[in-house]
Amino acid sequence: MKIIISGKGGSGKSTISTLIARSLAAHGFNVLLVDADESNFGLQRLLGVDAPVHLMDDFGGKAHFKKNWMGTASEGLFKDHTRISDLPQTCIAQSGDVKLLIIGKVHSHGEGCACPMGVLSKSILAKLDVMENEVVVVDAEAGVEHFGRRVDGECDLVLGVVDPSFESFMLAKKMESMAYAAGCEIFFILNKATPDVLTDMKSHIPADKIIAVIPHNNAVFMDSLKGNRLEKDLPEIDPVCKLIKDRKNRPANRANLFSVKPGK
Ligand SMILES: Nc1ncnc2c1ncn2[C@@H]1O[C@H](COP(=O)(O)OP(=O)(O)OP(=O)(O)O)[C@@H](O)[C@H]1O
Ligand SMILES: [Mg+2]
Numbered sequence: 272m273k274i275i276i277s278g279k280g281g282s283g284k285s286t287i288s289t290l291i292a293r294s295l296a297a298h299g300f301n302v303l304l305v306d307a308d309e310s311n312f313g314l315q316r317l318l319g320v321d322a323p324v325h326l327m328d329d330f331g332g333k334a335h336f337k338k339n340w341m342g343t344a345s346e347g348l349f350k351d352h353t354r355i356s357d358l359p360q361t362c363i364a365q366s367g368d369v370k371l372l373i374i375g376k377v378h379s380h381g382e383g384c385a386c387p388m389g390v391l392s393k394s395i396l397a398k399l400d401v402m403e404n405e406v407v408v409v410d411a412e413a414g415v416e417h418f419g420r421r422v423d424g425e426c427d428l429v430l431g432v433v434d435p436s437f438e439s440f441m442l443a444k445k446m447e448s449m450a451y452a453a454g455c456e457i458f459f460i461l462n463k464a465t466p467d468v469l470t471d472m473k474s475h476i477p478a479d480k481i482i483a484v485i486p487h488n489n490a491v492f493m494d495s496l497k498g499n500r501l502e503k504d505l506p507e508i509d510p511v512c513k514l515i516k517d518r519k520n521r522p523a524n525r526a527n528l529f530s531v532k533p534g535k
Contacts, residue, residue, distance in 0.1 A: 272519050273396055273407040275307075275423055277446055278432035279439045280413035283462040284308075286491060287432050288410035289317040289501050290508045291515075296368035298512055301405045303355050306373040307392045307422065308412040309385040314373070318366035319500030326362050327375025327391055336387045345390050349398035355405060385412075389420035396425035406515060415442070418449040428518060429457040430511065433476060435468040440475035447480070456518070458482040460511065483510050 276288045285308070292304040306314040315322045330336045330348075340348055350357075355370065364371040374395075375388045392409070401407055409426065411417045423429055429450045433439045443459060450457035460483045461472050473481065490503045 272401060272405075272428065272515060273399070273409065273426040274428045274430060274515065275409040275411050275417065275426040276430050276432060277411050277415070277417065277423075278413070279434065279436065279442050282413075282432045282434040282436075282439055283485070284413070284432050285311065285313050285317055285410050286495070286501060287430075287460055287462060287485070287508070288408055289314070290505055291430075291511055292369045292408045293367065293504065294508050294512045295406050295408070295515065298516065299404065301355065301402075302369045303358075303405070303407045304369050304371050305392070305395075305407060305409045306371065307388070307409050307417065309375060309377050309388040310412060312376065313495075314410055315364065315371060316498060317495075317501040318364070318369065318371055320364040320366045320371060322373055323364040323371065324359070324361045325373045325375045326359075326395070327388060329359050329362050330391070333375065333378075333382060333387050336391070337383070341387065341390060345394050348391070348394040351398060352400045353395070353398045354400055354402070355407075386420070389417070389422060392417070393420060393422045393425055396422060403519075406519075415445060415449060418446070418453060421453070423450060423453040423455050426455055428515070429453075429455050430482075431457060431459045432462050433459050433472065434463045435465070435472055440472075443476055458514065460485060463487045482514050483507055 276284045278284050292302045296302045327333055362372055374392050377385055417423055431443050431446045433443050447457055459476050459480050462485045464472055464484050465487050485505060485507045494501050
């Protein structure tokens with residue numbers, strides 16, 4: 272199963288991706304956490320590991336990739352039925368039972384757009400065969416660019432992270448209709464939900480689409496402020512893992528998954 276974590280900048284996508292990955296690993300899954308954010312460098316810090324070689328650099332860097340692998344050539348990037356174990360080992364960092372893969376980052380002024388990273392993300396997700404005991408969790412870049420690049424179309428489930436801000440509520444609506452268009456199931460996680468804002472947050476998201484409510488947690492915030500590994504486990508993430516386990520056991524009935532239809 273392939274899951275993409277989506278949401279507004281700073282809403283908590285990387286934090287929640289880490290928590291989900293660790294929790295799934297604790298439930299016995301072999302978890303590949305994919306850092307598909309071309310800008311931020313936070314995921315290896317959250318996991319407490321050094322960054323592995325970026326997959327883009329393994330392909331010779333962005334300029335080389337752009338020249339050789341864009342367009343129809345990208346079909347040949349990975350063989351059909353690629354397994355997690357087939358990925359270049361230098362591109363994998365191991366944090367406990369979680370494997371981290373970083374697609375690539377923007378490094379320098381004037382290097383051009385990040386579309387090659389989108390192509391690489393989409394290609395690897397399209398070709399990766401995920402076994403019964405495996406889960407791929409993708410930490411996306413902020414906003415909806417990954418929908419535009421059709422990365423979500425290669426995933427089975429979108430989890431939208433919603434923080435207490437009006438922009439986040441608006442984005443959630445957009446994500447829901449875009450997930451529908453991608454043929455992908457979506458649920459939402461309300462994050463940084465203090466009691467005083469929870470009613471407001473809930474009023475913007477369909478009740479049956481909220482799978483977890485994560486309170487504001489000062490230990491989580493302080494680990495981030497100090498640049499430390501994320502130490503905290505949050506039990507509020509458990510329903511997300513339960514949903515993922517359920518979904519692994521039954522194929523989604525895509526016709527009945529959505530509360531927002533395109534155009535609404
Ligand atoms: N439940 C929480 N309680 C307190 N702080 C949180 C919580 N979730 C996330 N944060 C804090 O919010 C900030 C942003 O979190 P994070 O980096 O996970 O967001 P993001 O959506 O991945 O951001 P970006 O869009 O920049 O990649 C960090 O300081 C993090 O510690
Ligand atoms: Mg992030």
